[in-house]
Amino acid sequence: MNLRRFISFTIPLIVVLFTYTMYLSINKIVTSYENTINNDYSIVLVSSTPLIKSTLVSNSKIDIKSINHLKREDILKNFKNDVSEGTYKLLEKKLPYFYTINLENFPTSSKLKEIKYTLEHIKGIKKVETFSKNHDNVYSLFLLIKTVVTILFICIIIFTFLLMINNVKIWFFEHSNRLTIIKLHGGSIYYGAKPIINIAIISSIISSIFVILVVYFLKENLAQLLKPELLSVVSKNLTPFTNLEIASVFIISLVISFITVFGILLKHRLK
Amino acid sequence: MILANNICLGYDNKKNIIQNAKFKINNKDFVFITGSSGSGKSTLLKSFYSDIKLKSGTLLVNKFDLKNIQNMQLKKLRKSIGIVYQDYKLIKEYTVEENIMLPLKINGYSDKLSRNQAHKLLKHVKLPNKAKCYPDELSGGEQQRVGVARALSHNPQLILADEPTGNLDDYSADVIWNLLKKANEQLGIAVVVVTHRIPDNFGLSFRKFSISAGEVYES
Numbered sequence: 463m464n465l466r467r468f469i470s471f472t473i474p475l476i477v478v479l480f481t482y483t484m485y486l487s488i489n490k491i492v493t494s495y496e497n498t499i500n501n502d503y504s505i506v507l508v509s510s511t512p513l514i515k516s517t518l519v520s521n522s523k524i525d526i527k528s529i530n531h532l533k534r535e536d537i538l539k540n541f542k543n544d545v546s547e548g549t550y551k552l553l554e555k556k557l558p559y560f561y562t563i564n565l566e567n568f569p570t571s572s573k574l575k576e577i578k579y580t581l582e583h584i585k586g587i588k589k590v591e592t593f594s595k596n597h598d599n600v601y602s603l604f605l606l607i608k609t610v611v612t613i614l615f616i617c618i619i620i621f622t623f624l625l626m627i628n629n630v631k632i633w634f635f636e637h638s639n640r641l642t643i644i645k646l647h648g649g650s651i652y653y654g655a656k657p658i659i660n661i662a663i664i665s666s667i668i669s670s671i672f673v674i675l676v677v678y679f680l681k682e683n684l685a686q687l688l689k690p691e692l693l694s695v696v697s698k699n700l701t702p703f704t705n706l707e708i709a710s711v712f713i714i715s716l717v718i719s720f721i722t723v724f725g726i727l728l729k730h731r732l733k
Numbered sequence: 734m735i736l737a738n739n740i741c742l743g744y745d746n747k748k749n750i751i752q753n754a755k756f757k758i759n760n761k762d763f764v765f766i767t768g769s770s771g772s773g774k775s776t777l778l779k780s781f782y783s784d785i786k787l788k789s790g791t792l793l794v795n796k797f798d799l800k801n802i803q804n805m806q807l808k809k810l811r812k813s814i815g816i817v818y819q820d821y822k823l824i825k826e827y828t829v830e831e832n833i834m835l836p837l838k839i840n841g842y843s844d845k846l847s848r849n850q851a852h853k854l855l856k857h858v859k860l861p862n863k864a865k866c867y868p869d870e871l872s873g874g875e876q877q878r879v880g881v882a883r884a885l886s887h888n889p890q891l892i893l894a895d896e897p898t899g900n901l902d903d904y905s906a907d908v909i910w911n912l913l914k915k916a917n918e919q920l921g922i923a924v925v926v927v928t929h930r931i932p933d934n935f936g937l938s939f940r941k942f943s944i945s946a947g948e949v950y951e952s
Contacts, residue, residue: 640825642822644824644835646811646816648810648811648812649839
């Protein structure tokens with residue numbers, strides 16, 4: 463096997479797989495972080511009429527996880543000693559209903575604006591407080607990283623494809639004489655291209671194993687790589703890779719190699 | 734074996750090189766195709782394994798109709814033929830042994846059987862110690878002998894040879910002619926050879942096709 467060809471095929475694969483694992487890791491951190499802050503996050507509603515979850519869900523089409531009624535008695539208790547009995551009775555009569563609602567998913571800033579707008583237009587609801595200013599900065603930072611990594615991942619996939627297609631084209635050019643002779647003896651293009659198919663398979667396996675090992679090494683040594691502030695967030699939220707995720711690294715590696723090699727093979731076959 | 738009926742051959746829209754050729758080559762025939770340089774001898778030979786497409790007419794080779802032959806059929810046809818090229822067409826990355834094994838491997842024979850057959854043929858072409866050599870390490874005559882061994886390796890029904898002894902020394906030329914004669918006489922393989930000059934005292938009955946001004950005639 464030509465070592466130069468093997469390396470030129472493996473390096474782009476390693477780059478794309480490494481980007482993919484970074485993409486997976488950031489996704490996991492953001493999703494896990496979303497769940498954590500979503501559990502602590504709630505919207506406060508003030509309504510002139512009592513609210514029922516089913517009515518609220520059907521009217522607003524918002525994914526509401528739970529709705530909690532803040533007891534009027536508990537609120538009024540705070541005022542009992544500070545106001546006169548008449549005022550207290552008036553308050554008791556006029557005081558609206560207070561609710562907190564928890565959402566199924568942590569919303570983005572734009573989604574939060576939409577939710578607020580929808581809730582405010584439901585009959586009886588007087589005030590909606592979403593605490594949008596407290597929308598987590600770290601979450602926004604993660605979202606930014608997630609977007610950047612996604613774009614980077616797509617760019618690297620395109621770049622890798624182009625690089626690998628060029629490598630396979632060069633291979634075909636270098637071996638055109640051999641392929642012609644095989645063809646003249648009735649051999650198929652696939653028979654002639656066995657060496658490049660073997661390079662593709664071996665490169666996929668080696669690059670997948672290499673990337674998985676590197677990612678595990680990085681995960682085990684996060685303390686040396688990240689600042690303490692980021693380390694606490696990352697180590698808490700970066701769940702271990704599942705078997706399916708590890709398999710997906712191998713699958714992506716094989717798919718990219720095979721599409722590249724068989725794409726060029728098909729082109730040669732049709733010639 | 735080969736049946737040509739009014740075949741015309743040529744490149745693109747240029748004038749036909751072979752015009753309305755009509756002939757039949759039977760099993761066990763030994764045929765020489767002669768003619769001056771550029772007369773179309775090699776073009777005619779290439780048409781037998783569909784390296785050049787027919788412009789018109791009908792050409793049957795080993796019962797395959799080459800007029801509109803499909804890819805799968807073409808592979809089958811080429812697997813049933815042994816071809817000896819003037820420029821040898823050996824694969825330089827393969828050893829001599831691997832080059833001879835190529836048609837056998839393409840035909841699906843096992844490694845062991847292919848290797849045994851290659852070694853047997855290397856003895857016939859008087860190169861028993863060159864199995865592990867690469868083509869670049871051999872002389873022209875030796876390379877052509879490997880080419881003939883490769884053409885014979887899978888016991889084809891038909892051997893096509895394009896100027897097989899064109900640039901070779903007398904010894905290599907003799908080895909090659911003897912092998913082709915043996916293949917024809919003892920194994921009953923039909924042999925079609927394109928050549929400038931038929932060897933003296935060939936010692937085997939043969940047919941001779943001549944090409945002149947695009948016409949093929951038997952003399």
